[in-house]
Amino acid sequence: MRISSIYKIKNGLGKFVAYTILIFVALACIFPLFWMFGSALKTQSTVFSDFSLFPKHMHWENFTIAWTKAHFGMYFFNSVLYTVITVGGLVFFSTMAAFAFSRLDFPFKNALFLMFVCMMMIPLPGQFVALYVLLTKLHLVNTRIGYILPQIDAGQALAIFILKTFFDNIPRDLEDSARIDGCNKWGIYWHLAFPLAKPAIAVVIIFNCLAVWNEYLLAMLVFSDKSLMPLPRGLMVFQGTHMTEYALLMAGVSITVIPIILVYLVMQKYIISGITAGALKG
Amino acid sequence: MENRIFRFLSIVVCAVIFFSPTSGCVSKSSQKDSKPALVIWHWMSDREDTLQQIAQQYETETGVKVEFQLFAPSEAYGNKVRASAQTDTLPDIYGILAETRDYASFIKAGFVEDLTPYMEANNALWKKQFFKKALSMDTFVKDNQFDVLPGIYGVPIDVTNIQFLYNKDLFAKAGLDTNKPPRTFEQFKAVAKKLKENNIQGLVSGWGEIWMINCLADNFAWNIMGQDKILATIKGEVPYTDPDWIKVFSLFDEMGKSGLLASGMITMVNKHAEQTFANQRAALAFNGSWCVNVYKGMNPDLNYGVFLPPKISDKYPVVVWGGAGSSFKVNAKSKHKEAAIKFLKWITEKKQQIFLSKETHNLPSNRNALSNLSPHLKQFASAMKNTVHPSQLPNSEYPRVIETMGKGIQLIIIGQQTPEELAQKMQKIKEQEMKRSEKYNKK
Numbered sequence: 263m264r265i266s267s268i269y270k271i272k273n274g275l276g277k278f279v280a281y282t283i284l285i286f287v288a289l290a291c292i293f294p295l296f297w298m299f300g301s302a303l304k305t306q307s308t309v310f311s312d313f314s315l316f317p318k319h320m321h322w323e324n325f326t327i328a329w330t331k332a333h334f335g336m337y338f339f340n341s342v343l344y345t346v347i348t349v350g351g352l353v354f355f356s357t358m359a360a361f362a363f364s365r366l367d368f369p370f371k372n373a374l375f376l377m378f379v380c381m382m383m384i385p386l387p388g389q390f391v392a393l394y395v396l397l398t399k400l401h402l403v404n405t406r407i408g409y410i411l412p413q414i415d416a417g418q419a420l421a422i423f424i425l426k427t428f429f430d431n432i433p434r435d436l437e438d439s440a441r442i443d444g445c446n447k448w449g450i451y452w453h454l455a456f457p458l459a460k461p462a463i464a465v466v467i468i469f470n471c472l473a474v475w476n477e478y479l480l481a482m483l484v485f486s487d488k489s490l491m492p493l494p495r496g497l498m499v500f501q502g503t504h505m506t507e508y509a510l511l512m513a514g515v516s517i518t519v520i521p522i523i524l525v526y527l528v529m530q531k532y533i534i535s536g537i538t539a540g541a542l543k544g
Numbered sequence: 545m546e547n548r549i550f551r552f553l554s555i556v557v558c559a560v561i562f563f564s565p566t567s568g569c570v571s572k573s574s575q576k577d578s579k580p581a582l583v584i585w586h587w588m589s590d591r592e593d594t595l596q597q598i599a600q601q602y603e604t605e606t607g608v609k610v611e612f613q614l615f616a617p618s619e620a621y622g623n624k625v626r627a628s629a630q631t632d633t634l635p636d637i638y639g640i641l642a643e644t645r646d647y648a649s650f651i652k653a654g655f656v657e658d659l660t661p662y663m664e665a666n667n668a669l670w671k672k673q674f675f676k677k678a679l680s681m682d683t684f685v686k687d688n689q690f691d692v693l694p695g696i697y698g699v700p701i702d703v704t705n706i707q708f709l710y711n712k713d714l715f716a717k718a719g720l721d722t723n724k725p726p727r728t729f730e731q732f733k734a735v736a737k738k739l740k741e742n743n744i745q746g747l748v749s750g751w752g753e754i755w756m757i758n759c760l761a762d763n764f765a766w767n768i769m770g771q772d773k774i775l776a777t778i779k780g781e782v783p784y785t786d787p788d789w790i791k792v793f794s795l796f797d798e799m800g801k802s803g804l805l806a807s808g809m810i811t812m813v814n815k816h817a818e819q820t821f822a823n824q825r826a827a828l829a830f831n832g833s834w835c836v837n838v839y840k841g842m843n844p845d846l847n848y849g850v851f852l853p854p855k856i857s858d859k860y861p862v863v864v865w866g867g868a869g870s871s872f873k874v875n876a877k878s879k880h881k882e883a884a885i886k887f888l889k890w891i892t893e894k895k896q897q898i899f900l901s902k903e904t905h906n907l908p909s910n911r912n913a914l915s916n917l918s919p920h921l922k923q924f925a926s927a928m929k930n931t932v933h934p935s936q937l938p939n940s941e942y943p944r945v946i947e948t949m950g951k952g953i954q955l956i957i958i959g960q961q962t963p964e965e966l967a968q969k970m971q972k973i974k975e976q977e978m979k980r981s982e983k984y985n986k987k
Contacts, residue, residue, distance in 0.1 A: 306841050310823050387623070394627035403633070482620040483627060486613050498616045502590025504834040505841055506815070
């Protein structure tokens with residue numbers, strides 16, 4: 263009886279400490295979002311004088327001003343297009359490549375995989391000049407495809423790494439039974455490996471959606487035509503060389519984060535299983 | 545489920561295939577159909593609307609279409625310009641946001657047109673309309689260390705200088721005369737004392753960004769030892785351990801000890817300093833003429849004045865760091881070179897300069913366009929005759945030495961280094977750099 267009470271107290275205390283820490287961590291994570299939203303409702307001068315999280319006089323018009331002044335409609339369409347095509351293309355190619363690295367035997371397999379892993383160490387901005395030279399020679403500068411292809415390429419290394427680790431853990435017996443059922447290599451990939459890799463694919467989608475949605479430096483390099491640029495270009499309207507329109511900038515950022523939050527909400531059930539099952543095993 | 549995945553992937557693949565030729569063709573054909581006569585790349589996002597209006601005005605007046613293309617922030621713009629130079633795809637007009645060394649390499653590679661003949665034509669009519677110092681940052685003098693042919697290689701569309709600002713309301717609160725900002729360093733320290741007694745923060749500035757510290761150090765150096773001695777130091781003929789240089793560094797020591805500097809000053813970025821001054825949480829600021837627009841946005845009721853850096857010595861005049869603000873270069877390989885130069889001539893005419901200044905609250909580069917300036921901008925404009933800039937000297941200091949100075953002054957302010965120690969350190973680095981340079985030249 264006494265042991266049980268001590269256990270209950272210990273358990274309760276442990277939970278209390280854990281929840282308290284988690285609440286603080288959650289608040290620390292959520293606070294910037296609230297601050298951003300609160301600042302979006304202030305004016306340029308009250309951003310610097312009114313330190314309350316939500317102002318007394320809320321300027322909801324900031325959202326419409328931000329949308330129209332920065333031509334968000336056009337940039338929003340572009341960003342959705344680039345994100346869908348890039349992430350779709352990335353999933354398509356990286357799942358096939360990862361499956362090949364995991365299940366097929368071909369010469370220099372390990373060396374090639376190592377090269378892909380090494381690619382992860384080179385950030386995209388480090389390749390800018392070489393990339394620009396290549397795109398110019400291919401006449402892809404200032405074209406949508408010239409922006410999409412390098413991003414698919416840039417995301418491949420991490421995606422292949424995550425997915426290969428996941429495919430490695432699929433039991434061989436499953437593959438054998440699929441083969442008995444008449445599946446060839448493509449059939450095994452398409453009917454077995456791809457559906458089973460959903461959690462890992464979800465992680466790849468989330469990581470890359472975020473990267474592509476927020477991408478800006480490459481867009482600046484590839485595009486000259488404003489009408490082809492993605493959403494972050496719209497935000498630049500509010501950031502001057504010396505002067506930043508903080509309230510409108512925060513309103514703009516609030517608008518831009520909505521789709522990404524939605525992607526997270528839709529995909530969240532896969533995130534934990536995907537990361538633990540695919541990314542961290544090996 | 546399988547069908548859905550298959551359908552999704554099919555759509556994605558089709559979209560990729562569909563968009564690849566389409567997007568390429570669309571942009572190419574549209575470029576053919578409506579290719580502007582002049583393409584200008586810039587990084588000034590806060591002036592985008594005004595520049596678009598200028599372009600429209602030019603088209604109405606001359607029939608020549610001009611397209612301003614914005615690439616911001618400046619780091620992204622720099623990447624774009626460098627990458628384009630390597631592929632020979634620079635636009636007709638562009639700016640170079642880089643050190644003089646890089647600017648020189650663009651010129652030597654043939655990407656920048658020498659504008660001297662155009663500037664000097666008709667009895668130097670174009671050249672004469674600028675503030676004298678406005679062209680200094682785009683001028684390469686004879687025997688410059690970069691081996692660039694002497695000439696004028698850029699056109700400033702505005703100018704800037706950096707001065708001190710004081711909050712008149714806080715001065716009044718501290719019992720200081722609101723119409724008499726400090727003129728000498730002693731007065732400056734007396735103001736600091738008064739502000740401290742009244743619990744008012746003193747000076748704020750972006751001294752976390754080293755260049756702003758160097759800027760004030762340069763002002764002091766020019767006032768204490770004059771241009772010739774500074775140039776002699778750069779050439780290695782005068783050491784940094786010279787008493788005049790130690791005096792320059794000691795001034796920062798005195799400022800730190802007098803309590804003049806706001807807390808966190810040496811890590812402060814200029815945006816934070818601007819917020820602090822605009823919110824009346826500091827009585828003094830050291831900032832550039834662009835601040836007029838910034839303060840107007842942050843606190844339109846801010847009651848402040850502008851004054852020159854305090855005088856240290858009577859031997860040489862008090863100077864402020866300044867010159868060209870933003871300047872454009874003409875691509876020497878452009879097919880529209882003449883049209884580009886014509887446009888730059890037009891944009892620097894009095895009428896356009898007044899318009900630009902009115903809309904962007906920047907100082908015009910044309911000295912005849914000062915009629916409609918706000919009182920604060922007028923104060924900045926009046927100091928243009930006192931401006932200096934390291935780039936106007938035929939030789940420039942090694943970047944490592946400049947960096948050591950800025951970081952060393954930061955250490956002096958927080959009491960971790962003495963002025964003498966900094967002087968010795970700078971001299972040591974200077975000697976190392978000179979030796980390295982000699983070796984390189986021999987090779």
